[in-house]
Amino acid sequence: MDENATPTPTDFVRQIVADDTKSGKWDGRVVTRFPPEPNGYLHIGHAKSICLNFGIAREFGGTCHLRFDDTNPTKEEDEYVLAIQRDVRWLGFDWGEHLYYASDYFDQLHAWAIQLIQAGKAYVDEQTSAEIRASRGKLASRGVESPHRDRPIAENLDLFARMTAGEFEEGTAVLRARIDMEAPNQHLRDPVMYRILKASHHRTGAKWCVYPMYDWAHGQSDSIEKITHSICTLEFREHRPLYDWYLDTLGVYHPQQIEFARLNVSFTVMSKRRLLNLVEEDLVRGWNDPRMPTISGMRRRGYTAEAIRHFAAIIGVDTTESTVDVALLEHCVREDLNKRSPRFMGVLRPLRVVIENYPEGRTEEVDAVNNPEDPAAGSRKVPFGRVLYIERDDFMEDPPKQFFRLAPGREVRLRYAYFVTCTNVVKDPATGEIVELRCTYDPATKGGDSPDGRKPKATLHWVSAEHAVPAEVRLYDHLFTREDPDEVAEGQGWRANLNPRSLETLTGCRLEPALGDLPVESRVQFERLGYFCVDPDSKPGAPVFNRTLTLKDEWARLQKKGKTA
């Protein structure tokens, strides 16, 4: 997509950055970061954050770091690290040499922890996690101080050293910041800084027995990297006082945390926990299932990076929790695909048509425009013959008034070819099913125009039976049947709203020859049907297509409204 078509967004985060740049608050530097935890694949919500962080860096001449927030070895895997990098790159962003891991900072973090202990600002607590949770107090009440809170500094130092050395079992001790058990903000009630985890870390292996908690790791990582604007989602707003406390207490470089509303999209779920659940329970075919709101899923589905970036630009950035209509995302994809997709003809549910007055054994080629939106795309030849396939939906034996397509005795245009008139309907005598149409064609209409000015009300797509490529086509619908998957009956979970018809696999489709050998991920339009792309499951001579999205369909709209009497 033309970069000019996407206006540079203006939002409150960019406003802050612009103001800071102007005032010289950070010496004119702009450094942001995208800090995913490698415990799942990136989704469209992350895309919003990626576009925000990398976008701001690009617009203000700054840099954006990719930092893996890998502080929990029990949930994180290298597979995710690789997938995340691939997805960010595919989206069109580049972190240059600024690839970091929170685990790179474990030594520094540990040294800082000792510094806090020495300052009397942290202590080792040997209460159980249940005791700690209970003593932290309810939402409306205050917390109670740990019996270990006032233990001597030397003892804390010793205990923490032994925790680090692996002398204690998991769950037997933690290091806590010594702040205020009566703070109205729960996060300030002596938060845990380190817990004992005897798990192998994807990068540091068995080096550590203690791992930093998110709050302890995140702000300090920002500080080490000299981040200027640490942009995160709304749920971390109440963590900000803690973010600030750690940095201030340590007396180190202190970035500004800014929170924005995470993206929700209708008819899907966005939490990594739920997406992981769908994958693990085989409710979808993996993280990159085309029905998933993951970046890799959308990519496999045929969405373009440009469309996703444009979507991110127009939804804006705000502090109000909201759910964006999936139709807006789909609009962005259609808009982009309309401009760039070469057109072809493909028949999903074939109905055989014999042109009775067309000579047996004859074949000719007709000229077809590749993309009416792009004259530079040129044209191609499409073979035509006596036996064709058309879409079953394009014929009705007894059509309602609003049906413009083929019917007995009616003339329609075959796109780029000829006008044909249906003369007979052949049915299976046993089932009554229509198995073939007999038609005649008007040789004077070659190319699709009649010298006498006749204008059929419909133009149909078709393929020559002799030349057609057989294919599998996968049709997708929304993953959930409700705008809000959480809207469920008593006692039911979000999965009750999974759409049982989110995937429909069609075999025996017939495509024009040019579609037989396209590279994986090629994106095309099947005329009158929608946008499709080549799935990696394709084999030579046996392509598999995913339907990215349908075209808008006036006839389908009328049917849906029941106005087709």
Next chain:
RNA sequence: UGCCCCCUCGUUCAAUGGCAGGACCCCGGACUUUGGAUCCGGGUAUGGUGGUUCGAAUCCACCGGGGGCAACCA
């Protein structure tokens, strides 16, 4: 019965004390060798009540509604 945050067309984002506007969506029409695309027109919004002000979506107060926070997750 604590703390924090948020309420503008159906949805979403603008309007930074000065004519409430755009996009999506929906409806209707034009055009059309894709019932596509495109173009044109239409579509009951500032949660409520007070206050400040020449003037309030915007500032203040109260009320109402919604969301977040009680992992040794991030």
